[in-house]
Amino acid sequence: MKQTAEVNAAKTAVVVGAGFGGLAAALRLLARGYTVDLLEKHDDMGGRARTLTLDGHSFDAGPTVITAPFLFAELFERFGESFEDHVTLLPVSPFYRMDFADGSHFDYQSTTEALIEEIERLSPGEGEQYLHFLKAADAMYDRGFTELAQRPFTRIADMLEVLPDLIKLRADRSIYQFVSRFFKDERLRRAFSVPSLLVGGNPFHTSALYALIHALERKSGVWYVQGGTGALVTALAELFQRHGGGLHLRQSVKYLEMDGLNVSAAVTDQGKRFGADLLVSNADPLYVYDQWIERTTRQRLADSHRGRLKQSMGLFVLYFTTERVYSDLAHHTIVFGETFREILTEIFQQRQIPDDLSLYLHRPAATDPTMAPANGDAFYVLAPVPNLQGDQDWDKITPDVEQHIIRILTQRLMPDLPQQIRAKRSISPTYFHTELNSPFGSGFSIAPTLTQSAGLRFHNQSPRYRNLFFVGAGVHPGAGVPGVVCSAGVVERLVVRTFEADTGKYASKSGASGKKNERIFD
Structure with a gap:
């Protein structure tokens, strides 16, 4: 690592978005010797893995378990550190x-x-x-x-x-x-x-x-991070800063400054300019192309296919605390509705909210008792729903959806739930759109169909803008924590191929102007 770091000591990189993909990409580039600035628009990190506070208690907002811990261990090993010294995993x-x-x-x-x-x-x-x-x-x-x-x-x-x-x-x-x-x-x-x-x-x-x-x-x-998934996000951020990475919170990208077909800088709403040799985005590629890059009419027409890609479903998540402990409930309970195919057809094809909801109930205190308030319990329950293409008015219907979810849990698992709820809050596809820059409010970017997998997803390197790279749910290999973290490994390989190997040779084979190896889409 030392020799590589010396070679890349003069190179700079900007990574936008401190979700798992952005953190992993920032760490990999830092380990290669790049000077790395990591920008995050919120005052906290994690992206979909952010934490939120309710009733004086911390909740994981998104991912609830880790299923490939070796991917995180590798990041610590790149800096000569041990994952186990910083993160404790508990079996579920x-x-x-x-x-x-x-x-x-x-x-x-x-x-x-x-x-x-x-x-x-x-x-x-x-x-x-x-x-x-x-x-x-x-x-x-x-x-x-x-x-x-x-x-x-x-x-x-x-x-x-x-x-x-x-x-x-x-x-x-x-x-x-x-x-x-x-x-x-x-x-x-x-x-x-x-x-x-x-x-x-x-x-x-x-x-x-x-x-x-x-x-x-x-x-x-299947593992749960002691202290919640947010503790893993914090450990990664601390690793990044400990080894010289620059973390910049409350920096929301306004646009990307271009020099021909290269990104030269990220300019934020806060008036700061972050110049770099390359830029890695953890934001949804569709959002980046539509919102951050000024393009000609011809380019927009050429890119119009992106808006027709099939999106994943939306998510409605209800967080709540209770007055008592529900010790008989497992860490995860998937509550199936009466039907299965019919529910999914309503959500994905008809873009309607089904009456017969299926639910995913998360009770972290079943594995880590510290994740519940004293003498009480804490939950989040997730319901698959249509994304914003369904045109629901989520501000208007949110209270009704909350009560519908509570009724199902009461009937199926927790008979006294209405009397035991102490505090609650929820997020809808609108949150994913406004807070996480998901263009359609989808929970996992584009859907994982065969025709949108591997090389048929958004590419990890833009075919038009050679120094623009992508990590996250919308690119190869796909959504979920392992997929998102692996996308950072893909980007590292592409960066090496583009900037550290025979650059001219690579550019001639797969550059934006070469038609011999034309990409399918970004």
Whole structure:
């Protein structure tokens, strides 16, 4: 690292957005010797992993678990430090509890033996099928995560190279179709296909490639950060500052200053100019292209396809504290509605809020008792809803949605909940639009369909602006904490290829003006 740092000592980088992707990219560039300025428009960090305060208590606003801790350990190792010295991970058990409308439940356990036993309890005779399912999910993991997650996709040729393997794995099928090959019980089909919703995808349209999520959880575990996910964000920021990184809060980018087809600086609403040799954005690429870069009419027409990309669903999240402890509730409970396909059709295709909501209930004190107020409890409950393309008036309907969620929890899990709620607040797709710069208020940027995966997502390096790079949910490899952190590894490889290798050679092969290797889209 020392030799690389000396080579890059004169190079500067600006990273916009202190979410997991931005923090990871800033750390990787800092480790390579770049002078790095990290800009964040809020007075706190984390992006979707921000924390909020309610009733004098801290809540994780977004991600609730870590499923690939080795990705964070690597960042600390780059600076000769140990992840375990700064962050404590607590195992979550069971990983998830699935609560079904017929009164049954399914605990997604951490070991193969316990999981097979649980499958047999719910649907006798299907337990042995789990081993076949796991083998197939492992194949998806080996190709989709181990080999592709940190590999750059910037040319059509990159995607064509892996296409035969994707066809062989039948990644063209939906994850629900994939799961249904192994399980007959509808409850099991829902339980093992629902992880696609955790990255913003409809299980009936999300590629089977995302079965790799199950394999990743089995291989790396499901962990909760002691003190909340926000404690991990703080540890990363402190690592960045400890080694000389410049962190600038309350700096909202107004526009990018251009020098031809290169970004020369980020100019903020606060009147500051941050010049750099390269810029990495953790903001949604669609937002960056539409709001931060002045383009000609011809360029806007050429880029019009971006607005037609399929977006992930929106999220409505209700946070609340209670007067008493609900010790019988697991860390995670997924509350399935009466229907499944019908709910998802209403949300994704019809863009309506279904009456028969499915919910994701998070009770962190089940794993870390410090995450609840004294003599009480703390929760957040997430409901998939349409993004802002549904044209709902969220300011008007928010109280009704809150009460609807409370009614479902009361009927299914917490009979005395209305009497026990001490304080509550909620966020809707409007929050994702205004606070997190999500153009359509979608919770996970573009949807993880096969035609919007790998090289078919927004590219990690702009094909037009050579020193503009992207990390986050909208680019390769995709949404979810592991995907977002891996996107920083992809950017590092592209930066090395562009600025530290034979730059002229790379520019001639994949530069903005070269048609031989024309990119599909940014």
